[in-house]
Amino acid sequence: MKQFIHTHRKALVSGAVCLLLLLSLVGGGWAALSAPRQQPDAPEETSYPGLNIEQIGLRYDQQSQTKDSAAGDGSGDGQGQQDDTEAQDDTPPQETPKPDQIDQVEPDPGEEQPDQDKTDDENPGDGAADEDKKDQQPQGPQIATDLQNCTIFQDELKDDMFTFTAMAVGGDDDTYLQVYVNGKRVSASQNNYMTKLTLGRNEVTLLLRRGTKILGQITRVINYQAALANEDEPEKGNEKLNLRTSLDKDAVRVSDSEMRLETTNRNLTFTVWATDGSDNPIHQDHITVMLDGKEVKYSTGSGASGLEYNLHLEAGSIGSNTRHIVTVLVRDGKGNSKYMKYLIDYKTREKGEKIGTATVRLDLSVLGLGIIEAPVSTDIFQDVPASYAVKEVLESLGYDVSYTGTLDDGFYLSRISRNMTFEYAKIPEELKRLLELDGLVVTPPKMQVRFNSVGEFDYTREAGWMYCVNGAYPGRGMSEYFLSDGDTLTLRFTLAKGKDIGGSTGGNTGALQKYCGKWIDGSYIPNHTYKDGVCAVCGAVDPNHQHTETETVTKAATCTEPGEKTYTCSLCGESHTETIRAAGHHYENGVCTVCGQPDPDAKPEPTPDPDPGPDPEPDPGTDPEPTPDPNPGGEETQNETTA
Numbered sequence: 273m274k275q276f277i278h279t280h281r282k283a284l285v286s287g288a289v290c291l292l293l294l295l296s297l298v299g300g301g302w303a304a305l306s307a308p309r310q311q312p313d314a315p316e317e318t319s320y321p322g323l324n325i326e327q328i329g330l331r332y333d334q335q336s337q338t339k340d341s342a343a344g345d346g347s348g349d350g351q352g353q354q355d356d357t358e359a360q361d362d363t364p365p366q367e368t369p370k371p372d373q374i375d376q377v378e379p380d381p382g383e384e385q386p387d388q389d390k391t392d393d394e395n396p397g398d399g400a401a402d403e404d405k406k407d408q409q410p411q412g413p414q415i416a417t418d419l420q421n422c423t424i425f426q427d428e429l430k431d432d433m434f435t436f437t438a439m440a441v442g443g444d445d446d447t448y449l450q451v452y453v454n455g456k457r458v459s460a461s462q463n464n465y466m467t468k469l470t471l472g473r474n475e476v477t478l479l480l481r482r483g484t485k486i487l488g489q490i491t492r493v494i495n496y497q498a499a500l501a502n503e504d505e506p507e508k509g510n511e512k513l514n515l516r517t518s519l520d521k522d523a524v525r526v527s528d529s530e531m532r533l534e535t536t537n538r539n540l541t542f543t544v545w546a547t548d549g550s551d552n553p554i555h556q557d558h559i560t561v562m563l564d565g566k567e568v569k570y571s572t573g574s575g576a577s578g579l580e581y582n583l584h585l586e587a588g589s590i591g592s593n594t595r596h597i598v599t600v601l602v603r604d605g606k607g608n609s610k611y612m613k614y615l616i617d618y619k620t621r622e623k624g625e626k627i628g629t630a631t632v633r634l635d636l637s638v639l640g641l642g643i644i645e646a647p648v649s650t651d652i653f654q655d656v657p658a659s660y661a662v663k664e665v666l667e668s669l670g671y672d673v674s675y676t677g678t679l680d681d682g683f684y685l686s687r688i689s690r691n692m693t694f695e696y697a698k699i700p701e702e703l704k705r706l707l708e709l710d711g712l713v714v715t716p717p718k719m720q721v722r723f724n725s726v727g728e729f730d731y732t733r734e735a736g737w738m739y740c741v742n743g744a745y746p747g748r749g750m751s752e753y754f755l756s757d758g759d760t761l762t763l764r765f766t767l768a769k770g771k772d773i774g775g776s777t778g779g780n781t782g783a784l785q786k787y788c789g790k791w792i793d794g795s796y797i798p799n800h801t802y803k804d805g806v807c808a809v810c811g812a813v814d815p816n817h818q819h820t821e822t823e824t825v826t827k828a829a830t831c832t833e834p835g836e837k838t839y840t841c842s843l844c845g846e847s848h849t850e851t852i853r854a855a856g857h858h859y860e861n862g863v864c865t866v867c868g869q870p871d872p873d874a875k876p877e878p879t880p881d882p883d884p885g886p887d888p889e890p891d892p893g894t895d896p897e898p899t900p901d902p903n904p905g906g907e908e909t910q911n912e913t914t915a
Contacts, residue, residue, distance in 0.1 A: 628757020
């Protein structure tokens, strides 16, 4: 035996090794068969600094992780696999796939998959933990990008070239990204894309694909605007924009784009009126106001009535002066823009310290009363709102003042009263007609109210008090408005929520969007919108219209008497007449065919002879006597004589 072992030890060792290997393989196979079936490991989460992971509606779904199915690195533009799968596909996507239309990735046929038909008992495990794992399961192929919907101005880019980053993440090597800008394919360099933008709307489409299948897409819009005006170039574009502000009246012009002023009021209401080349109001989104380098975002009012920005000037020490810079930039979205700069020297004042004077007026033109009081000058104070000045002036004139809110918050003037002050109130007829067209029923208050007070809901349901400052209607209450030195505040009564006084706040209230005129300062200022000679609002006729006349015979002419023809304008009703000449007689056979009068110049017809009667019949019984021939022989006798 020893000799046998010695002789065959090498063979025995080899056999033992083989046996051990065999047992190892069997044990491993049994362990694999008996172990619970699990999904393949999901890709580890990776952070992409500065990039957003875009969800496209796909979940991780046991996708193939093999690298021999296609060439490519799973990122960038998918250039590595264009030779075999995408060489012929270079057209932009036509339609964004809907969630239920997105092709799900099929699992690798050679990979063992979980048996979906088995119950929890057949697939043992920690149920709650499994559910948590399911919920935490990362989503599948997605797009990582720093691209967002945005607005970019031309001076922010060099040569109009825009760059962004985008890549496909969470997929296998067969998953890649395609990028289109305005329908044109764009290539990447290390997941970085560069494209030239055109002015206006630029649409960027990121298309996630696996082979020839579209997994999903996202689209971003870049609004590329022309370079904006600035201090060096205060106007840009082919069309000139119109810009004015509430500071212009007190400012001194330094240059075309710079103005300077002094103030003792640190609460400035900065109102901006801006229109485009066609005189259309510019929207708030296209107006930027900066105070000392910080944008003032909140505004009241509207583009049509003026946008109001509250400028709160930071104060220095009492008695000192501080310099503040206010800039305003307006643009129309068509490449036109305008820039203005205001240098404001603020003389610091304490709260409650007098900072100037303002004027208060009362206007009841809509009731035919005009300006009912002489303008009153009143002191204004630092950090004290306009409501205080208004109440003080009204009470100094002997009015009882009713209001809601407080002088510091939510102040609204609801009614003023004074004995027999409004006795002769009467709505102008033209205004009354517009109120009726607007659907507002005019109901005068009872006499004791109408004579002694004017307030909210008098005459119409849209009646009440409004106020304007220097001709503009603020978009905030008087307790939020701070007057400046030299301002004029006018309290105006309205019957139509401002539409009758040029300060409409009515919105869609009533049948009319606007009135064709305003009743302010004791007079009517018409503002008709004429079309084809007629106001489109109230139907009034353009006094300079061309007459459109119709012709009517109002008196017919006779043979001997002239007639009359009337011409009337169908727009304004203005008319004039013309004479129709007498037609004269028309004789035929001595008689007028029109009126039957005999022709006085007609010659009488000759009188015919009386009828002689018929010739007598010859007597048939008597033969007439023959006439003897005077030349018996006739021609023969004559011939003989001649011979």
